[in-house]
Amino acid sequence: MARAAELTGPEVRRLNRLSLPPALLLVPAGLFLVVFFLVPYLNMVRMSFLTKAPGAAFSHVLTVENYLRVLQDAFYWRVIARTFWLAGLTTLLTLVLGYPLAYTIARAAGPRRPLLLMLLLAPLLVGAVVRSYGWMIWLGRMGLINQALRALGWGEAELMYNTLGILIGLVHVYLPFMVLAIASSLEQIPADVELAARSLGASPWRAFWRVTWPLSLPGVFSGAMLVFVLALSAYVIPILLGGNNVLVMPMLIVQMLLDAFHWPLGSAMAMVLFGLASLVLWLYVKAMNRALRWIPR
Amino acid sequence: MRSTSYPVGFAAAAVAVYVFLLAPIAIVVVAAFNSGEYLRFPPEGFSLRWFSKFLASEPFVRSFWFSLKLASLATLLSTVAGGMAAFFVVRHAGRSRDFLRLLLVAPLQLPAILTGIALLIFFYSVGIGTRGMTGLLIGHTVVSLPYVFLMVSSVLLRFDRTLEEAARSLGASPWVTFRRVTLPLVQGGVISGALFAFITSFDQFPISLLLVSVGNTTLPIQLFDYLRFSFDPTAAAASTVSVALSVAVVWLIHRLVGLEQLTWGGPR
Numbered sequence: 401m402a403r404a405a406e407l408t409g410p411e412v413r414r415l416n417r418l419s420l421p422p423a424l425l426l427v428p429a430g431l432f433l434v435v436f437f438l439v440p441y442l443n444m445v446r447m448s449f450l451t452k453a454p455g456a457a458f459s460h461v462l463t464v465e466n467y468l469r470v471l472q473d474a475f476y477w478r479v480i481a482r483t484f485w486l487a488g489l490t491t492l493l494t495l496v497l498g499y500p501l502a503y504t505i506a507r508a509a510g511p512r513r514p515l516l517l518m519l520l521l522a523p524l525l526v527g528a529v530v531r532s533y534g535w536m537i538w539l540g541r542m543g544l545i546n547q548a549l550r551a552l553g554w555g556e557a558e559l560m561y562n563t564l565g566i567l568i569g570l571v572h573v574y575l576p577f578m579v580l581a582i583a584s585s586l587e588q589i590p591a592d593v594e595l596a597a598r599s600l601g602a603s604p605w606r607a608f609w610r611v612t613w614p615l616s617l618p619g620v621f622s623g624a625m626l627v628f629v630l631a632l633s634a635y636v637i638p639i640l641l642g643g644n645n646v647l648v649m650p651m652l653i654v655q656m657l658l659d660a661f662h663w664p665l666g667s668a669m670a671m672v673l674f675g676l677a678s679l680v681l682w683l684y685v686k687a688m689n690r691a692l693r694w695i696p697r
Numbered sequence: 698m699r700s701t702s703y704p705v706g707f708a709a710a711a712v713a714v715y716v717f718l719l720a721p722i723a724i725v726v727v728a729a730f731n732s733g734e735y736l737r738f739p740p741e742g743f744s745l746r747w748f749s750k751f752l753a754s755e756p757f758v759r760s761f762w763f764s765l766k767l768a769s770l771a772t773l774l775s776t777v778a779g780g781m782a783a784f785f786v787v788r789h790a791g792r793s794r795d796f797l798r799l800l801l802v803a804p805l806q807l808p809a810i811l812t813g814i815a816l817l818i819f820f821y822s823v824g825i826g827t828r829g830m831t832g833l834l835i836g837h838t839v840v841s842l843p844y845v846f847l848m849v850s851s852v853l854l855r856f857d858r859t860l861e862e863a864a865r866s867l868g869a870s871p872w873v874t875f876r877r878v879t880l881p882l883v884q885g886g887v888i889s890g891a892l893f894a895f896i897t898s899f900d901q902f903p904i905s906l907l908l909v910s911v912g913n914t915t916l917p918i919q920l921f922d923y924l925r926f927s928f929d930p931t932a933a934a935a936s937t938v939s940v941a942l943s944v945a946v947v948w949l950i951h952r953l954v955g956l957e958q959l960t961w962g963g964p965r
Binding site for chain 1 (some may be wrong): 705715815817818846
């Protein structure tokens with residue numbers, strides 16, 4: 401053992417390597433994700449090209465029929481359009497509501513900071529079902545807001561089981577993701593940059609618009625992308641807060657798989673939705689890269 | 698400068714948004730402890746009757762224990778596999794590092810409902826089906842593993858490796874070095890990752906929706922089914938249990954590694 405003391409860095413590392421090969425560390429997770437993540441996804445792509453068989457979920461006859469059925473049906477296009485519209489609106493609203501919060505968190509110092517983060521993360525960890533239920537208590541026909549409206553003699557408002565209810569729920573669930581993305585970008589801007597603008601005579605708003613806002617755009621763009629994709633695939637909220645009055649694609653896909661038991665068509669619907677989403681994101685990334693080029697670095 | 702250059706209105710907006718974020722969660726807790734059938738303003742009085750109704754409801758209690766068991770097992774699997782993978786990717790992966798990181802966090806990038814559909818079809822194709830807990834356990838492990846991987850990697854990236862080299866050069870075996878030096882230094886990250894994996898599994902909805910079977914229902918699914926037909930505050934009591942768990946997890950992570958680690962301290 402005395403010998404070991406004379407070894408230097410690289411030699412110690414070689415000594416470490418004498419035991420089991422480190423690649424073994426990767427085996428459980430790697431194998432698990434390949435078998436139970438990668439393969440199922442590839443299998444789903446294959447499923448979308450198979451045929452529904454009478455009495456069984458599918459038969460091994462290749463076809464593009466499923467895709468044609470989705471793409472040629474105006475009904476599906478209307479639902480797809482609504483799904484994208486809701487996701488886009490959710491993204492915009494989370495940005496408007498999330499920015500001031502992200503700014504406040506990023507600029508907070510001392511013991512206030514962990515508290516602000518905790519208040520943001522605790523809702524993030526509460527499941528979507530529980531949060532939808534909370535909104536039902538506020539927004540329902542017998543809910544607190546309608547009780548207040550009635551007490552004031554202002555009648556009743558339809559606050560849920562419609563698009564408004566879904567939008568409130570979606571914004572609530574995805575807002576923390578937007579805040580975290582923007583805050584992580586704001587974190588990297590030194591406070592001095594804004595201070596410099598201020599000391600040169602810019603008003604707080606001007607310093608913000610001309611300095612901080614452009615520098616935070618990378619966070620805004622990545623947050624928007626994340627929220628958009630998550631909102632596209634939302635299922636619980638449209639059902640609980642939209643009733644069955646507002647159809648979105650994930651609802652139709654799950655129905656097709658679980659109730660109609662038509663796996664090939666359900667898979668094709670999923671592929672169409674996320675194919676279109678990828679197309680939108682690709683165009684978005686291209687546009688954003690062009691926009692970011694104007695930011696001085 | 699911190700507060701002086703604040704654009705006017707930001708602080709007020711931030712407070713309003715916090716109120717919006719906490720309102721539905723706070724009201725669930727209030728409804729659970731309120732004695733009335735539905736919440737009025739002002740509340741009618743403090744009562745634990747909804748909790749006793751929750752505890753007396755066989756479907757709720759059974760799904761609660763099932764969720765607890767499922768989340769514990771998924772946490773165990775994802776912590777071991779995800780932690781090991783983090784060690785490999787941070788310390789040993791060469792050129793494959795970026796690819797491996799992409800694979801290991803991919804379940805977070807793709808919508809969980811899509812992953813659930815893919816798994817459902819896959820399980821039936823290979824004959825595992827959705828009877829029993831196996832399918833659910835696999836699905837939950839897939840989506841919680843990335844969190845462990847991210848948390849453990851972020852701790853490992855800040856790890857000072859000369860400490861290990863010092864222990865080794867002083868004669869400690871690799872195993873002793875790992876047990877006495879490495880593990881104590883990374884355990885905060887491992888425990889935080891495990892807690893995050895646990896809550897991800899316990900609150901998991903989309904994956905469970907597709908993979909549950911009769912007799913094996915998780916708490917969120919049970920709650921969802923219940924809410925489609927009734928509003929009564931038994932659901933609020935069940936929800937409060939889940940809120941309490943989330944708050945406990947956030948608090949523990951704050952104490953163990955700091956919340957910043959969870960939000961933007963992670964590897965990019």
